[in-house]
Amino acid sequence: MTPLDYEFLRKLLKERSGLDLSADKQYLVESRLVPLARKAGLAGISELVQKMKAGAAEPLIAEVVEAMTTNETFFFRDKTPFDHLKDTMLPAVLQARAARRALRIWCAASSTGQEPYSIAMCLKGLGAALAGWKIDIVATDLSLGVLEKSKAGIFSQFEVQRGLPIQLLVKHFTQVGDMWQLNADIRSMVQHRQLNLLQDFGHLGTFDIIFCRNVLIYFDQDTKAGIFERMAKLVDTDGFLVLGAAESVVGISDAFKPFPERRGLYRPNSARTVRPGLAGAMPQRAAALAAR
Known part of the structure; x- marks a missing residue:
């Protein structure tokens, strides 16, 4: 995965899911997306990125977003x-x-x-x-x-x-x-x-x-x-x-x-003060939830 690939994925995940990856999370992306790339018959993350950039890739993008989410949970978690x-x-x-x-x-x-x-x-x-x-x-x-x-x-x-x-x-x-x-x-x-x-x-x-x-x-x-x-x-x-x-x-x-x-x-808070710009919907660039 090249630095450009990682920046593309960071931007995509932020816009599609809200997931705010720091600059040092390449290992996390690789651990979750390399298996997805192989499942799709691709050699690695660089090919995965190219396929997403090619257009008509919404199903693949959805799989990428889901692969990067965290579904850790259990009954009565934290009690x-x-x-x-x-x-x-x-x-x-x-x-x-x-x-x-x-x-x-x-x-x-x-x-x-x-x-x-x-x-x-x-x-x-x-x-x-x-x-x-x-x-x-x-x-x-x-x-x-x-x-x-x-x-x-x-x-x-x-x-x-x-x-x-x-x-x-x-x-x-x-x-x-x-x-x-x-x-x-x-x-x-x-x-x-x-x-x-x-x-x-x-x-x-x-x-x-x-x-x-x-x-x-x-x-x-x-x-x-x-x-x-x-x-x-x-x-x-x-x-x-x-x-x-x-x-x-x-x-x-x-x-x-x-x-x-x-x-x-x-x-x-009944005494709250609403910050300008935050009372309504989120910016249009934010399109989906991310991690759980």
Whole structure:
């Protein structure tokens, strides 16, 4: 891979996915794209780049973007956000929504489904407390491949061993050969939609809780700020935003404010000041979400 090839790929990935690769990530590009090039019958990354430049290469470009995304996830990942969900968010939201008896949660960059299904299992555990409630869990991701896997709800032994308590495995899964499938009652709680965080997502409607974890770390500051501004329009004023352990709104946007003594938990900031140029859609050059 030549320096020009790498610069072409950096620009392409930034525009198509938001992925902001530093100048020293050639090894990462090679490790993920050399197998893709060989699969396409090409000698290496330079030929892959030339084919993408030749035009009519959208399917190949989509494969390149997907190959460069990170789909690392597991059930109840990091544990703390799910403790906050059970101990802080759900008690507050259920009390505030008692009259309308409806709850909406969005999992942005949901990958293969472990996060939204973990949330579904938390809600299922409330039992009669949610009887008669309308529950919407919306799981979105750029990749159709991971969404299809999520819809199927079929996981390997390795996947169910990562973070999933044994009692929940026994309660909510059925063994199918060497795999485990989530029972239909849990799968039916989650809606799947392909979505691009860098494009408009106002059509999703408003939410009580947004989980957007371990994805914004791959974006530059302006892209993060724009996403926060647009997400703030989708969260009810008494709702919540959940970020990953290495992510924060502090110093990036005042659309949200930290929830006291709850790491990774934020609420809409009613006193926010919208930065010029960030209230609307992202710049046209940004076309797709990147890493998860």
